Amino acid sequence: MNDLFIRRLDLDWDRVEERSYLRRIPALQGLRSLEFTAPITLFVGENGTGKSTLLEAIAVAYGFNPEGGTRNYNFSTYDSHSDLCRAIHLTKGYRRAEGGYFLRAESFYNVATKEMEYADPRHPSRRYHERSHGESFLELFQWRLGGGGLFLFDEPEAALSPQRQMTLLAEIYRSAQAGSQFVLATHSPILLAIPGAVLLSFDDGAIHPCAYEETGSYQITKLFLGDRERVLRELLAEPAD
Numbered sequence: 001m002n003d004l005f006i007r008r009l010d011l012d013w014d015r016v017e018e019r020s021y022l023r024r025i026p027a028l029q030g031l032r033s034l035e036f037t038a039p040i041t042l043f044v045g046e047n048g049t050g051k052s053t054l055l056e057a058i059a060v061a062y063g064f065n066p067e068g069g070t071r072n073y074n075f076s077t078y079d080s081h082s083d084l085c086r087a088i089h090l091t092k093g094y095r096r097a098e099g100g101y102f103l104r105a106e107s108f109y110n111v112a113t114k115e116m117e118y119a120d121p122r123h124p125s126r127r128y129h130e131r132s133h134g135e136s137f138l139e140l141f142q143w144r145l146g147g148g149g150l151f152l153f154d155e156p157e158a159a160l161s162p163q164r165q166m167t168l169l170a171e172i173y174r175s176a177q178a179g180s181q182f183v184l185a186t187h188s189p190i191l192l193a194i195p196g197a198v199l200l201s202f203d204d205g206a207i208h209p210c211a212y213e214e215t216g217s218y219q220i221t222k223l224f225l226g227d228r229e230r231v232l233r234e235l236l237a238e239p240a241d
Contacts, residue, residue, distance in 0.1 A: 002036075002037065002093060003093055003094065003095055004036050004037075004039065004093050004181050005092060005093050005095060005096075005097045005100075005150045005181045006036050006058065006062065006090055006091075006092060006093070006150065006181065006183070007035070007036055007091045007092065007093050008033060008034065008035050008036065008090070008091040009033065009034050009036075009058060009061075009088050009089065009090050009091070010032065010033045010088070010089045010091070011031050011032055011033065011084075011087055011088055011089075012087045012088075012089065013032075013087065014087075015083075015086050015087040016083060016084065016087050017083070020083065022053070022083070022084055025048075025049070025050040025053065026049075026050075026205035026206070027045065027049050027050045027202040027203075027205060027206060027207050028050045028053070028054065028084075028207075029205075030205075030206055031054075031207060034200075034207065036181075036183070036198075037198060038196060038197065038198040039176040039177075039179075039180065039181050039182065039196070040172065040173075040176050040181075040182045040184070040194055040196060040197040040198070041182065041183045041184070041197065041198050041200060042183075042184050042185075042186060042191070042192055042194070042197050042198070042199050042200065043055060043183070043184065043185040043186070043200055043202060044185075044186065044187070044192060044199055044200065044201050044202070044203075044210070044215050044216075044217065045201050045202030045203045045216075046202075046203055046216065049202035049203060050202050051154075051185040051202050052104075052154050052155070052185050053084060054084070055152055055154050055183060055184075055185045056084075056085070056104070056154065057084035057085040057087075057088050058085075058088065058090070058152060058183065059102040059152045060085035061085045061088040061089075061090050062090060062150070062152075064100070064102035064152065065102065067104060068101075068102050068103055068104045069101070069102065070099070070100065070101055070102075071100060095148075095179075097148065097149055097150040097181075098146075098147075098148035098149055099144070099146060099148065099149035099150075100149045100150035100151055100152075101140075101144045101149070101151050101152075101153075102151075102152045102153075103140070103151075103152070103153045103154060103156055104154045105154060105155045105156065105158035105159065136159070137156065137158075137159045137160055137164075138160065138164055138167065138168070141156070141168055141171055142171060145171050145172065145174075145175040145180070146175060146178065146180070147175060147178025147179045147180055148178070148179045148180060149175070149180045149181075150180070150181050151172075151175070151180060151181070151182045151183075152182075152183050152184075153182070153183075153184045153185070153186075154184075154185045155185060155186060155187065156168060156184065156186065156191070157186055157187070157188035157190070157191055162190060165188055165190040165191060166190055168191065169190060169191055169193070169194055172184075172191075172194060173194055173195060173196075176196075186217075187217050188217065189215070189217045189218045189221045192212055192215055192217055192218065193212060199211070199212060199215065201214070201215065203216070
């Protein structure tokens, strides 16, 4: 039985304006529905392929604040999210999420500021601004990731060293084993290796399952580490006249 918090999404393109840029994103153009079949789903693909756009729309459709935070956060620093959330219908599971978090790496500063404003004696601030960027990310993950929650992360590796990315991999895996669901958009070849995760590629004009070794993040990282000198020679060579 599928006991995930989000089991499926359906897209009604009649609710998207004809002139919207969303209709020009190849991976999203043909999307009508998407099934979630595993506790961890990873969106992978090149910049501009629609990963973050879809993840954000899922988060807003579920009830999260567009800039991030828990479902209790309600603020807007800059209204930048797309209208895609209005066209999405989510099929939810029978379980109710006990907690959750939507992380957008680009707007975490704003969320950390609001977290201090929302604090009270019963819910003291974690004081993310008093930590380095990477330390604040890791503190957030280790504080929030428990069992039975829904977590939507957009590029959570952005502030983390490779070592800390491996720490996050372990935290996500354990949390999923304890009943949480994750949907991540990531370029990290470390996070893409989470055991049991379903990888969905946004490359080649359509959303499709792919193997870890088929991702550009893995292939390019392997190429660079395996033959660094040759790659650098070709990359830095003077262009031909």
